[in-house]
Amino acid sequence: MSTVAPLSFRLTMEPLPASPPSSAPARAGAMVTFEGLVRDHNQGRPVVGLDYSAYLRLAQSEGERILQEAIARFTLVRADCVHRLGPLVVGDVAVKVWSFAEHRREAFAGCAYIIDQVKARVPIWKRETYLDGEQRWVACHDHEVSGC
Amino acid sequence: MRLRIDYYASLREQRGLDSEELETGPIDLRGLYATLAERHGFGLRETQVRPAVNHAFCAWDRGLADGDRVVFLPPVAGG
Numbered sequence: 001m002s003t004v005a006p007l008s009f010r011l012t013m014e015p016l017p018a019s020p021p022s023s024a025p026a027r028a029g030a031m032v033t034f035e036g037l038v039r040d041h042n043q044g045r046p047v048v049g050l051d052y053s054a055y056l057r058l059a060q061s062e063g064e065r066i067l068q069e070a071i072a073r074f075t076l077v078r079a080d081c082v083h084r085l086g087p088l089v090v091g092d093v094a095v096k097v098w099s100f101a102e103h104r105r106e107a108f109a110g111c112a113y114i115i116d117q118v119k120a121r122v123p124i125w126k127r128e129t130y131l132d133g134e135q136r137w138v139a140c141h142d143h144e145v146s147g148c
Numbered sequence: 149m150r151l152r153i154d155y156y157a158s159l160r161e162q163r164g165l166d167s168e169e170l171e172t173g174p175i176d177l178r179g180l181y182a183t184l185a186e187r188h189g190f191g192l193r194e195t196q197v198r199p200a201v202n203h204a205f206c207a208w209d210r211g212l213a214d215g216d217r218v219v220f221l222p223p224v225a226g227g
Contacts, residue, residue: 137157
């Protein structure tokens, strides 16, 4: 079976779209969607907002690489990811993943792989603003208890 | 050799610049980061940053050449 499948990785300052960038391939029997949301707390501190920034060129190439890996590893028929940059408030959607596969097991697993790898590898940074006004750069390695 | 260093996130804040050009003698990535970290008081140790050269992740032992564009990436936090 070919491991070549369409994919898209996009960074945008705009609110994320409700629908995936492309209609489901006819071979797909399952589409799994993940939305990463800005929540109101981090490590016990109340968060009011955050700001995402990126090394754009490397984020783009690494994001595409992750989608290619997911397609190959989980025999996805399509994979898309959009990540928002700039200022966001609690409740905003920060990132979306759509994974398409013939069957749901691969679609779920592929979606999970994509978001896990995006969080671990893509050069995007988050600056959180807390209720008391303090701002702090967040690092994955901070999240030893809650995980990334 | 002439190198361009681009800064992001906390290192951009600590350096106070998006980018700079440096003229140096022979140097490797470890030496370059150590020099910059000491000179500008960076709060991240070498073990906390990841190097990229010419828009690709690389190993710390990758050699540097004239015209290279270097980024020391702070710990990422996307997604």
